[in-house]
Every structure is written in C-alpha cells, then in structure tokens.
Amino acid sequence: MxxxxxxxxxxxxxxxxxxxxxxxxxxxxxxxxxxxxxxxxxxxxxxxxxxxxxxxxxxxxxxxxxxxxxDRAVDAAMLAIEFDRILEHDATYRQLLSRAGDPRQLKHCTANLRLHSTIELRLTVMMDKHTEMFEHTLRTAIIAFACAQRMGIPAADFPAVLMAALCHDFGEMHTDPRILDQSHQVTAEERRFVHVHPVTGYVLLKDLPGFPAAASKAVLQHHERLDGSGYPHALHGEQIDRLARIVAAADVTETVLRRLDMQRLEMLYRINKPRYDGDVLAILRDLLQTQAGQPVDTGPVADPSARLNHLSDLLQAWFDLRSMLEQRASADAPGSPLAFLFKRMASVRSLVLQAGFNPDDMTSMLAWIQDDPEVLAELRSMLDEMDWLLADLANEIERRSPELNGLSQAALKGLMQHLRPEIH
Incomplete structure (x- = not known):
C-alpha cells in the first residue's frame, strides 16, 4: 500500500x-x-x-x-473529563492505571495536550457520529498510557503515546460505515478500504504542526504484526516502532476487555504471542492480573466437536495444498512469495499441538473433558481466538494475492473455504 x-x-x-x-x-x-x-x-x-x-x-x-x-469541540479539557468518566465507572481501568504508576499523570498529561484544531474537529465528529469508535479510542488510550508508564517510557514522551492512541482510527472515519458493521460480510474489494485506513490516518496527521512524528508513524503501523502478517506494509520485527507496538496491543486488548472476557484475553495473548511485542504483552498481563482471577460467567458451553473437526479439515486441506506447492522449487524458502503461507500454517498446527490436541484426530481428547466446564470454556476461548487468527490469514492471502507468483486462485480455493467457511 x-x-x-x-x-x-x-x-x-x-x-x-x-x-x-x-x-x-x-x-x-x-x-x-x-x-x-x-x-x-x-x-x-x-x-x-x-x-x-x-x-x-x-x-x-x-x-x-x-x-x-x-462549538463544544473535544479539546484537552474535555478529554480529561471523558477519561475521568471511564475511570469512575470502570474498576478494571481504575486498577489498570493504579498498578501502572501514578494515576494522576494521565489527567495531568491530557490536560496539557496541545491539540491542533484539525484533531479537535475529528475527535468531535467521532464523539458525535461514531460513539463506539470514540469510546474504543478513549479506552485504548488509557491502556496504552498505562503500558507506557509501566515500561518506564520518559514522561516527555507521554503526549506522543496519548496522541497516537487517540488518533489511531482517524482513517476509519473515511470508510463506509456499512463495511465496519460487525454483521456485514466484507468482500475482498471492501477489505481494501479497511486496510488503507492506517495510511489515510497517517497522511492526515503527518504534516500537522506540532504533531509528534512518532505518533503519526504509530498510526501508520498500528496494524502491523511482528511476524509480518499485518498491514499496510507487512513489516517484521524491529521494522515496527515501539510506540506502534504499544498501540497495537492496547487496541486489541480493549476490544476483548469490552466483552469482560478475561479468559478470552489470556487466550488472545497466548495464541498471538508471535504477532505482538512480548514485553508489552507481559506488562499488560501484569497490569490486568488482579482481574484475571475473577470468575467469568461463560454460560452454557456448546459441544466443540464440530469446530474441532472443521479445524482438522483445514489442516488436511493445507496438507494437500502444501504437497502441491512443495513441488515448486523453493516454495517455502524465506525469499519466496509463498513463504508466509508455510509459516502461518505451521504456526496454526503448532498452536493446536500446544493446546494438547492431535491435529490428525482433533476429537480424541473430548471424551475426558466433556464433564469439565472450566476446561471446555478454555477450549471455547481457544477456538474463538483461532477463528480470528484464521480469518486474518484469509485476509492476508487476499492482500498478498498479487505477489503469489502465478499461483491460481483455484489452487487456494479449498484452503480459503476452510479459513473463511461462512462465505462459501
């Protein structure tokens, strides 16, 4: 991009x-x-x-x-009031900030932010017309700020942390709201507009007087992942700035915290460890540990047999495709356009093994865990997170399709049907 x-x-x-x-x-x-x-x-x-x-x-x-x-623009003073509102009503965020350090620093830093009029207008539009996005933005900013505090980032850099988190989704306001609706099945063409939003946000911010360069770069990179599976530029490891790594982890953490599902959050951290900064995840785990031990009302847990069988079918589809691809010279070599596919699917298989399941017989362990609601709930969290991981892989294949060195879409069809079964 x-x-x-x-x-x-x-x-x-x-x-x-x-x-x-x-x-x-x-x-x-x-x-x-x-x-x-x-x-x-x-x-x-x-x-x-x-x-x-x-x-x-x-x-x-x-x-x-x-x-x-x-009029009534969202300025620094109003942001401080909005942060206070969240902290007053949400014990998780109060404890998160208290464990990170001096909780008063957030209010002090926010009140002293120098917001360009363009940022004030965009935050005002977000608050007025995109209320869920505004709430997500505020909570992501609290998480990112707490993480930065615990990491020992200098106080002089706190404004950049807040600005990056507050502005990270500015580009999404240029996207058709129907595409962002969770009930909408996004097409490959529509997904292009989703993938461009970090670039759109960066272009909006990079030349604003007084806007920190580190913050605009974090906006650009907040959907990049350490294993190269992110967008818009599929960066790897140290290519991704530290501030972008903080915002990326805060962004996804807020999404799960919103559902008050601490078990799912822990599973997200475990399954996605290769994709996010390990130090940042460790800090977030520690900041949230007082909540992690609280029981979660998961409700009745559905029989996971069908989902496990589907995962088994996916791995078999990959085995068949891999056999064909390996006939091509160096298909899995590091420089090959196909190398990412070998790496991602190896990671999926590894995660299944780490969960204690035989990839060739996914239902073999169900008999002895059927009567254990706690283990079944953890399994459900693992499968839920795996669904997101597989959907991301399907999106990555679509993003990289121009690079796939002449590989026909027909060859990928079987794998894609299992990665994203709901659209077939």
Whole structure:
C-alpha cells in the first residue's frame, strides 16, 4: 500500500461532518474552494447536511477538517473529563492505571495536550457520529498510557503515546460505515478500504504542526504484526516502532476487555504471542492480573466437536495444498512469495499441538473433558481466538494475492473455504 493509493476526501467523512452540523454549530473558518478555484462556501458559513452534495460534488482544494471549526469541540479539557468518566465507572481501568504508576499523570498529561484544531474537529465528529469508535479510542488510550508508564517510557514522551492512541482510527472515519458493521460480510474489494485506513490516518496527521512524528508513524503501523502478517506494509520485527507496538496491543486488548472476557484475553495473548511485542504483552498481563482471577460467567458451553473437526479439515486441506506447492522449487524458502503461507500454517498446527490436541484426530481428547466446564470454556476461548487468527490469514492471502507468483486462485480455493467457511 503506497501513499498514492490513499483516496481523496471521503464522502463518508463529509456526511458525518455535515450531519453533525444539524445539531451543533459547524462553521467554515476560512473560504472553502474546489480544486479548480471555484468558491464553494464563504468564511463564516454554517455547515449542515444541506451542504453535503455541494461538498462532495467537487474535489476540495484543502482537507475539510482544516477549514472547519465546531462549538463544544473535544479539546484537552474535555478529554480529561471523558477519561475521568471511564475511570469512575470502570474498576478494571481504575486498577489498570493504579498498578501502572501514578494515576494522576494521565489527567495531568491530557490536560496539557496541545491539540491542533484539525484533531479537535475529528475527535468531535467521532464523539458525535461514531460513539463506539470514540469510546474504543478513549479506552485504548488509557491502556496504552498505562503500558507506557509501566515500561518506564520518559514522561516527555507521554503526549506522543496519548496522541497516537487517540488518533489511531482517524482513517476509519473515511470508510463506509456499512463495511465496519460487525454483521456485514466484507468482500475482498471492501477489505481494501479497511486496510488503507492506517495510511489515510497517517497522511492526515503527518504534516500537522506540532504533531509528534512518532505518533503519526504509530498510526501508520498500528496494524502491523511482528511476524509480518499485518498491514499496510507487512513489516517484521524491529521494522515496527515501539510506540506502534504499544498501540497495537492496547487496541486489541480493549476490544476483548469490552466483552469482560478475561479468559478470552489470556487466550488472545497466548495464541498471538508471535504477532505482538512480548514485553508489552507481559506488562499488560501484569497490569490486568488482579482481574484475571475473577470468575467469568461463560454460560452454557456448546459441544466443540464440530469446530474441532472443521479445524482438522483445514489442516488436511493445507496438507494437500502444501504437497502441491512443495513441488515448486523453493516454495517455502524465506525469499519466496509463498513463504508466509508455510509459516502461518505451521504456526496454526503448532498452536493446536500446544493446546494438547492431535491435529490428525482433533476429537480424541473430548471424551475426558466433556464433564469439565472450566476446561471446555478454555477450549471455547481457544477456538474463538483461532477463528480470528484464521480469518486474518484469509485476509492476508487476499492482500498478498498479487505477489503469489502465478499461483491460481483455484489452487487456494479449498484452503480459503476452510479459513473463511461462512462465505462459501
């Protein structure tokens, strides 16, 4: 993914901004021009949904968020209030911050943030029109800040940590909300817009006066993974900056914490250990350990036999495909475009073995664990996390399809059917 691949002003973001103007004052802070020099709106004009068509009919000469202002904007003082709200009502986040160090540092650092007007506007749009994303952003920022404290990162770098976490999903506001809906089955073409959002966010932030370069780079890299399975550039290991590693782990941790499923969180850390920074995961484990021992009401646990058999079928499909691929010279060599596939599937098989199952007979151990609800619940967490891991592999295959050295999609079809069975 190159910077030149980033789309222009998104109609989805323009719609959010203009609709926000129906309930609060959104004002043009300067004249708004089309790229051909046509003046669209004068300085001081009030923006609302009536201007949506006009603002999307032309390519704008400047990004919309740089020429607008809003009343009741999300500034540093409001962010501090929002953090206090979360900490007051959520014991997990209070204990997380207390275990990390001085909990007052978060409020002090937030209150002293110098937010560019563009960032204030985007956070305001997020709070007003993307409330779940705003809540996720705030909680991710608390986790990232606590992790940075415990890691001993200098206090002078705390603002960059907060800015990276607060802005990490700015690019998602340019994505069609239907694609982000959890009930929507994303197509390969739609997934391209999801994968571009870190680049979009980076482009929006990298040239803002006073915005930390480390924070903009973390926004760009927060979906990269240490094993090279991430996006947009499939970076490996030390190619990924430390701040990006913190935000990446905080991002995924918040997603699981939202469901109050500590067992699933521990399973996520175990299964995804090769993908995330080990030091960061160790710190998060320690910060959350007072919660980890609390019982989780898992409810009735469904018989996992069918899911285990499906996993067995997947591994057999890989065995068949691997036999064909190995006939090609050096298909699994480190420099081969196919090497990632060998590495990812070897990791899946290894995880199955680590869980105590024979990959060739996945149901062999079920007989003696059927009457143990605790073990069955852990197995369910493992299978849930494995589902995400396999879906990520399917996405990675699609992202890398241009590199696959002439390998036909038909050859991958059987494997893909097992990686993402719900769409076949």
């Amino acid at each position: 190159q910077l030149t691949d980033v789309p222009g002003e998104s109609p989805h973001f323009v719609r959010s901004v203009t609709e926000m103007g129906d309930t609060r004052d959104v004002i043009a802070s300067e004249d708004i021009y089309a790229s051909n020099g046509t003046k669209l709106l004068a300085k001081g004009a009030r923006i609302d949904s009536k201007q949506f068509e006009k603002l999307t009919r032309y390519k704008l000469s400047a990004p919309l968020d740089q020429v607008l202002s809003s």
